[in-house]
Amino acid sequence: MRRSTADEAPAAQWDADARAIQTLDDLAAFLRRLRAASGNTSFRRIHTGIRAFHGEHAIPEGAPSLATIHGHFQNGRVRMNSDTVLDIARALGLDTAGLGALAQACHRVLERANRSVIVTTRAAVPDPTAAFTGRRAERDRIAAHVAAARRTGAAAVVVIEGMAGIGKSELAFRAARDLADAGLVGDVRLFADLRGFDPAEPPAAPDAVVRGFLAHLGTPGRRIDALSPAARIALLHRELAASRALLVLDNAADAAQLEPLLPRGADCAVLVTSRRRLTDLEAAVRIPLGTVTVAEALDLLRRHDRSGRLDAAPDDAAALVELCRRLPLELAAAGRQLEGKPDWQIADHVERLRRIPAHEHSGPALALSYNGLPEPAQRLFRLLAIHPGRRLTADAAAALADATAAETAPALARLYDESLLLRRAADAYEFHDSVRAFALDRGHREDPASVQHAAVANLLRHYRLRLESSGDANTDWIGADRATLLACMHVTGHDADAAALAAPLNRALRLLGHYDAARICNRQLLRIAHRTGERAWEADARSGLAEIDRLTGRFQTAAEGFDLVLRLRRDLGDRLGEADALRGLAQTASNDDYPLARERYDAALAIHRRLGNPVGEAEALWGLAEIAMSVGDLDTAAAHAGQVASICAGIGNRVGEAYGLRALGDVAAQRGELDAAATRYRQSLYLCQQVGNRRGAAGALRGLAGAALRGGDVDRAERLHRRALASSRRIGDVSGEADARRGLADTALARGDLTTAAAEFAPALAVYRETADRVGEAHCLAGLGHVAWRAQRRAAARHHWLQALRLAERGGLPLADELRGALAGFADSV
Secondary structure (H helix, E strand, O other), X not given: OOOOOOOOOOHHHHHHHHHOOOOHHHHHHHHHHHHHHOOOOOHHHHHHHHHHHXXXXXXXXXXXXXXXXXXXXXXXXXXXXXXXXXXXXXXXXXXXXXXXXHHHHHHHHHHHHHHHOOOEEEOOOOOOOOOOOOOHHHHHHHHHHHHHHHHHOOOEEEEEEOOOOOOHHHHHHHHHHHHHHOOOOXXXXXXXXXXXXXXOOOOOOHHHHHHHHHHHOOOOHHHHHHOOHHHHHHHHHHHHHOOOOEEEXXXXXXXXXXXXXXXXXXXXXXXXXXXXXXXXXXXXXEEEOOOOOHHHHHHHHHHHOOOOHHHHOHHHHHHHHHHOOOOHHHHHHHHHHHHHOOXXXXXXXXXXXXXOOOOOOOOHHHHHHHHOOOHHHHHHHHHHOOOOOOOEOHHHHHHHHOOOHHHHHHHHHHHHHXXXXXXXXXXXXXXXXXXXXXXXHHHHHHOOHHHHHHHHHHHHHHHHHHHHHOOOOOOHHHHHOHHHHHHHOOOOOOHHHHHHHHHHHHHHHHHOOOHHHHHHHHHHHHHHHHHHOOHHHHHHHHHHHHHHHHHOOOHXXXXXHHHHHHHHHHHHOOHHHHHHHHHHHHHHHOOOOHHHHHHHHHHHHHHHHXXXXXXXXXXXXXXXXXXXXXXXXXXXXXXXXXXXXXXXXXXOOHHHHHHHHHHHHHHHHHOOOHHHXXXXXXXXXXXXXXXXXHHHHHHHHHHHHHHHXXXXXXXXXXXXXXXXXXXXXXXXXXXXXXXXXXXXHHHHHHHOOHHHHHHHHHHHHHHHHHOOOHHHHHHHHHHHHHHHHHOOOHHHHHHHHHHHHHHHHHHOOOHHHHHHHHXXXXXXXX
């Protein structure tokens, strides 16, 4: 490190400071100290130093701007670029050893920051376990507080505090059911695991929880992604305000984590659990939770043993309760042991517990339960603890054990029966934090690292294969396991398996509209690529990020991203990748520059034809067909669409064939050949239904609806559009949903129902604007103009039509001629 003064810290001190970095704010503070030690070097000089080190063209994404450099010195950031951090430190004179320590700190901190946004949220509160008992006074107090808040119109916030294993979460789940049974909360019930004290994972980032809640409330992923964090919080509070919502925020770290999540409006109830005393939540009612009473503990044990042994030996029963520390978690484990050995006296159970030293994580009851398991169940118990996610399914358990689901089912059932696993759904298990810590400790003691490594590799391959084999009809599990799948991308020592998982995971998340999750996936792949020097993985990651930018309307950023990918693919000699990057650039340009888009599609098409790649050829032809259709060149559109259908039929690609047939239906419909159009749409629908492609099926339904409307069958058109709308909603296809709503609006307009037409055009227009779909926006505005015209609102009609005309003219859409005619008619009427 170069010095500007003689009394600055030695180089070893900078190394130690770098090793002490734990958070993004720590990184920013380190850079501030470094800059101060250099004599407060100007940001412009830092920028010049970075460019000088790399040379004019050697930085893949270009030199960071002055604003970016300045931002890396500020607290409160949610992301930093590790390369930029190191470039800044190098420009400020940090030596090689210090840069090495700082690189390790960047990896550690950025990995932790990325994992903090992988969050489990649910649109329902988990059910309490059947073993829940007692806590009547606390439950009554919670219900009374919520009822009082309802009368005064205030939000009710209850914080349940206490040590691990004391039953905080179970009390919250039971209280949530009480509130629902009493009619004190509405149908909106949201749950989040905030991971405040997880031994392996960082606390959940509040913004990630907000995103999850908004998605559960029906906010499209594109809209969530387009908003700033502050705007997302404001939207969540507005959505909750009128819903009498119930939120359960489990395992909170501190008040700062909770503050953005707590509703501002009335008629909402929030149940928080935390191991920490949250005294700075002034508006909350705090319920410190102690151990259960002896009477409650005995009642819980009696549920497992109805033989009367407990009442026949009250002193031994009391000793058993105290050995379990009157903690519900350990009492449940002891209860299972009573069930399993009905011929033992209570004194025998007490003596057995006394002979087992208290484990450093939990009491002897857990150790006794574990020791009583058969070896296969013990092994599975240990392996489940190294699962990267918090939600465990039977097929994942089988993958970890390198066995079939049938083979692991008995062991999984035994773990549940012994209260070593919680079951939240028919095939979804969870660990209590304390039990997982116990299992991890046992695994580290008893299983070789190579065995654990092989188990995780099996798991990652299992998820990859399942994603690759999942069609559009089998996507529900992906939404449920989204956090788990993202956690799998972050396991250490499995770079190749994680990179292989990234491709199908990115595709699935993108198609389902989980854009923020897809960004997490691609950013992690980019980190893996930088760490390993695998430039092909870097190209894959940057291509994924550019595609998400395109889908969310960030066209300039998307174009820059695809341009970088194009250079990377060419440097690697990857012609297929080059063609895919050209297709991405074409799709990005299709928003407002059809000639440029057509040029890039043609370039991609030429590469695919030279390589003999029919799938890529069909994809490029499909893009060219869409452009031709948009500008009204029906002959060219029909030629390209026919080629797509023919190529895909020849290689057995039924989805591609279905899309080609649908495009042929669109051409026929535009020409007024309604019978031919309906035939093509039905053929497309049949193929999509055969392979389970719900997105394509919804498109075919919309085509059939449009043909029906052109033919005057308004009722049939409405029915088909509603089917398409329902299908698009199920798979999270907001663009398809907007198209179906626009179809319903056109149908209502044809029926003369102006109120319904306006009500359907409005949400469709919002989606089109959020996704920068200029064609859809222009058609919606034109439709709203027709609604206003028929309602005798001439000024509003003219305003909508002028807006639509500007968009149509910019895109070269045939709609422009229709709009000019409408505006001319407006002038004549005046």
